[in-house]
Amino acid sequence: MAAVLMPAADLQIYASNPWQEFGRMGVGLITPRWESLTELAMAIAQTVAFALLGVVGSVIAGLALTRFYHLRIVRVFCASIRAVHELFWALIFMQVFGLSALTGLLAIALPYSGIFAKVFSEIFSQQPVLPAISVAGKSNKLPFSAWLYTQFAQALPQIRSYTRYRFECALRSSTLLGFVGLPTLGFYFETAFKQGQYSEAACLLWCFYLVIASLRYWLHWRIIPLYIIAAWLILPESPPLINSYVWQFFSRDIWPVELIQGDYLGALHWYGVELRETIFPAAAYTLIISIIALVATGLLTLLLYPAASNKFAGRFTFLGHAVLLFFRSTPEFVLAFVLLLLFGPSALPAIIALAIHNSGLISYLIARHSNDLSLRPDALRGLNLYCYEVTPRLYPAFMGLLLYRWEVIMRETAILGILGVTTLGFYVDSAFEEIRYDRALLLVATAAFMNIIVDSLSRRLARAC
Structure with missing residues (x-):
């Protein structure tokens, strides 16, 4: 699904020379x-x-x-x-x-x-x-x-x-x-x-x-x-x-004028226009980005967890743990904020930020799980150990954690719109700036509904795994 949906995501790099900016950030990081x-x-x-x-x-x-x-x-x-x-x-x-x-x-x-x-x-x-x-x-x-x-x-x-x-x-x-x-x-x-x-x-x-x-x-x-x-x-x-003002906000401001005036046909028309022109496109793009980010998280996790596992890294696991601590401790919003300034307002920074943060957390948990595995004295070594023994034994737990994080990835995908990615958060932020509280409430309710559906679906998929 992620591969099929990738052409629908804006993955373009808009900045002309991001590496120069990366260099300045690197200098700032050490000073x-x-x-x-x-x-x-x-x-x-x-x-x-x-x-x-x-x-x-x-x-x-x-x-x-x-x-x-x-x-x-x-x-x-x-x-x-x-x-x-x-x-x-x-x-x-x-x-x-x-x-x-x-x-x-x-x-x-x-x-x-x-x-x-x-x-x-x-x-x-x-x-x-x-x-x-x-x-x-x-x-x-x-x-x-x-x-x-x-x-x-x-x-x-x-x-x-x-x-x-x-x-x-x-x-x-x-x-x-x-x-x-x-x-x-x-x-x-x-x-x-x-x-x-x-x-x-x-x-x-x-x-x-x-x-x-x-x-x-x-x-x-x-x-x-x-x-x-x-x-x-x-x-x-x-x-x-x-x-x-509190009473006015919750009783009048967040509802369409037609509904307050009792014009139910007009309110129905308003909701139809909003669903067609704003809700459906924003929700679809949010779902697309979340699925791509979910798969990217899974792939990055499979690459990262050996660095923090004593089955592979041995006495150098502290380096892997340091990297994973950095990944999981940095909020996705901050990571996306940095990457957006480098690559421009496309979906690519959002996907990378979501994959980095969530893979850091899942990799840490999977690595801890791998440390508890018992291996035979004649167990495989190196890449064979990773591909044919440890990873297959960890795979059910890995899939369970990954699908559990799908709801979190969906929530973060929606909110990253505040930074300029055209997910639900972009339209929510714009609605608040335009003082269109009725539209903002509808968008927030859509985000909540999508999260509930994804949470239910991910749990069923996890049980199937």
Whole structure:
């Protein structure tokens, strides 16, 4: 499918001499600098603050939703909110709350709540039921206190592990909020990069990697309450909230005028025009780019994972792990932003960025899996070992992870339109700039619907593999 769809994707390089620009970036990467250490420290602190408070709020909401996740309406609600990218939520809330702390917190907390509800529900379903049955006795319902001391207590190690991983993801999301104007690392990175100040941009990037790499040293559960208090004090000041405008936005601005006036035939015509002229072309192009990026991710993963596997790299696995850490820690949006400045506004930078980031994560997990494989004393060596023993044994897990990431790739493909690629995000950003909130809502709903469909399809394909 990817091979058939490639002619429909714009893979042209528009820049005349990207290698000269690459050279300047390389020099900047090895000569990082920043004038004001206070400004740099505040940008890092606010990036961490948005991520921490967003995750704390979403963990609480996710646990609350987990108690009712058996209800279809709750599952649909969670699927709907997590299907919308954080930047789309930020663009929506920015129209209501402006460039405020509330915009950033809601943009992270809302989709993450849906993610946590789903994952926590899966974790709880994997726990032994005997303790809960013993506590519940003849009752069909498990009281909250009994649930807390049985199901929750058993699942706590897995919950903590996944929350730590999700906090790392939230740091990337918090950085991206800077691209819509919030004072996180992404804001300063975009400014420095557009001005050609690659040393300043590299300094911000190295600081971001340092924060990610040092999580194990400063993220300790016992001092999280102190971090929460500090994060709350560090958040930027928010403008006063005007309740009447909030009501107007959600009750009138996001709906077509014809629908508000009761002209249902006119509203139906408006939706038909939007579907034909905007929704279908944007959705089709988003799907095309996501499929090509998915296949590119798979191919790159098969090339990369041996570099971090002790079955192939031996004592040099640390080099492979360093490369994969760089790949998976750099947000796709940042990678695409850099590549777009080099190659122009085509789909090629988006595909490369998506493949690099997602292959870094899958390669890391597959390499860890390969380290647990037991080989016979007379096992094959070199390329034969890779082709005929290790890779075939890893292939089911590899395909499962790859198809699981398809939903993520679809979300990122849509949002990369903000950078100029003509996916759904391009039209969403344009609609907000033109103050066409009705069109923007329809486009965001389309992106969410596509993610839900792709998530369902990828799970069925994974089971078939």
